[in-house]
Amino acid sequence: MIGSCDTWSSADAVGTGAEWSLRYTHDDDFLSISVFIPPSGRCAEAVRDVYAEIFALTGWSGYPDICRLWHYIGDINGANADGLETYRDFCVGRARAFEELRPPFGMPAATGVGSSGEGITVCVLATRAGRLTAIENPDQVPAYHYPTRYGPRPPSFARAGYLERAEGDVLFLSGTASIVGHETVHVGDLHGQLDRTLTNIRTVVGGPNLARHGVDGHFGLADFDRVKVYVRHAEHLPAVEAVCRAVFTGDPAVELVRADLCRSDLLVEVEGVIAVRGALPRVLRRADQPDRAGAPTLAQAPVVSAP
Numbered sequence: 001m002i003g004s005c006d007t008w009s010s011a012d013a014v015g016t017g018a019e020w021s022l023r024y025t026h027d028d029d030f031l032s033i034s035v036f037i038p039p040s041g042r043c044a045e046a047v048r049d050v051y052a053e054i055f056a057l058t059g060w061s062g063y064p065d066i067c068r069l070w071h072y073i074g075d076i077n078g079a080n081a082d083g084l085e086t087y088r089d090f091c092v093g094r095a096r097a098f099e100e101l102r103p104p105f106g107m108p109a110a111t112g113v114g115s116s117g118e119g120i121t122v123c124v125l126a127t128r129a130g131r132l133t134a135i136e137n138p139d140q141v142p143a144y145h146y147p148t149r150y151g152p153r154p155p156s157f158a159r160a161g162y163l164e165r166a167e168g169d170v171l172f173l174s175g176t177a178s179i180v181g182h183e184t185v186h187v188g189d190l191h192g193q194l195d196r197t198l199t200n201i202r203t204v205v206g207g208p209n210l211a212r213h214g215v216d217g218h219f220g221l222a223d224f225d226r227v228k229v230y231v232r233h234a235e236h237l238p239a240v241e242a243v244c245r246a247v248f249t250g251d252p253a254v255e256l257v258r259a260d261l262c263r264s265d266l267l268v269e270v271e272g273v274i275a276v277r278g279a280l281p282r283v284l285r286r287a288d289q290p291d292r293a294g295a296p297t298l299a300q301a302p303v304v305s306a307p
């Protein structure tokens, strides 16, 4: 299973290019970046440096707001050369980038899961149009405030991001799991973790929570246009798929993949996207989801292939 990012093949891509270690594609509204960090004994410094490149590119390219990131981390629960879990090493580098470089946007929506390949693949979606609001969940401690029992530096992401734009708003839901406060709940219980994950999602996208963030909207599981589910154990995939297809009833493109997760006691994680008033932006559609005009599109959402 290799973490990878789709790159655009759509004829609508305005441009593609490479800068430093980054590859990018952009259209009128979005900049899509992908970068691979080769495996090493420790990753924090390389992660910090790659994030510095990402912040620089989004800055001078005129797409200043990072609205979504995906991180596919080889051996995510393994130990680095110092015995620190790889994910925690990754979080140290990312936190340093945010603290030292202070990007102009709020904490972005993100996903951080395992990849059975080596190294770290980072995919970024940035925009220049619209107003981006970071969304938190009142039932969860913001990840960037997690205590040090989860690592020397906390993860740097928001529970969701809400992008208000003239063409139609977009809600980006971060990878969401069975965490209440800052603790994993229902350890060892797949259905308990899935139920809590779905409850967290309903809370994040519900009207009262969005209103607390100054966003006018009320959504539920049936409003999702795309859902991606990461499941730690392959034998759990059928049961998780049955539940997800029963609750995400808005005919979304539900994808399930086997993947390790950022905490060794997590069994399942769900991310998604909601298009508000209109179609999903082309960059967010799956390759097999032609747009209404029938033109093929290639979504930015990365592909984490099953083993």
Ligand SMILES: O=C(O)C1=C[C@@H](O)[C@H](O)C=C1
Binding pocket: 071, 110, 111, 112, 113, 155, 156, 157, 174, 175, 176, 262, 269
């Ligand atoms: O570290 C992240 O960016 C992250 C990890 C998981 O909690 C989940 O995938 C969301 C984001």
Ligand SMILES: CC(=O)C(=O)O
Binding pocket: 143, 155, 175, 176, 177, 178, 179, 262, 263, 269
């Ligand atoms: C671990 C996880 O999913 C979170 O921090 O939200």
